[in-house]
Amino acid sequence: MKLLNFCVNWLEKLNSLIISIGRSLAWMFVAAMVFTIVLQVFFRYVLNNALPWPEEVARALMIWMMALVAASAYREGSFVSIDMLQQYLPKALSRALKLLLLIVAMLVLYQLLVLGLEFFQRGFRTRAATFHLSRAWIYLAMPVCFGSMLLVNLELTLKELRAMCGYQTEVTEVTSTC
DSSP states (O other): OHHHHHHHHHHHHHHHHHHHHHHHHHHHHHHHHHHHHHHHHIIIIISSOOOSSHHHHHHHHHHHHHHHHHHHHHHHTOSOOOOHHHHHSOHHHHHHHHHHHHHHHHHHHHHHHHHHHHHHHHGGGOBOTTTOOBTHHHHTHHHHHHHHHHHHHHHHHHHHHHHHTTOOSSOSSOOOOO
16 A cells, blocks of 8 residues: 555656646747737738738647646546446445546557657658648647646546545545555
8 A cells, every 4th residue: 555655646746747837838828829819910900911820830839738738637627527327326336437437548548649659750751831840849749648648547547546445535544455
């Protein structure tokens, strides 16, 4: 149980750091995206001379913003989910179902991470049409997103395992059955 607690605590700290950095960068990306869009509106409608690059830059910033906050949303349970069945099941069965779903999600996130890394590597072959940056740097958002979500999933899975073993965070004395 000590090893499990150590792993959970270590993952909590790592994920908190990653999420904090992601949130800080995400709001800057949103600000840059809004600035880029306002700049395009000004050039298009005031100067009657549209710039070629703002749409693609704004899209890349939006993709990165989403990638940086997805782990936070996953950790907080902010994604859409149907949990009605879990509420009607006995507690032990509900926990087992939740653990099973976390393991399935872990496998899916791992596969998405692998595919995201492959997509990133292929991105070096192409350039963004208007600002001539390798698309790989835009595509890097996918492995960042899925990698950080995979770490959060691992934390949630270990917490669920710990809870199944009888560990209660509210009690100072740990009573374990594992």
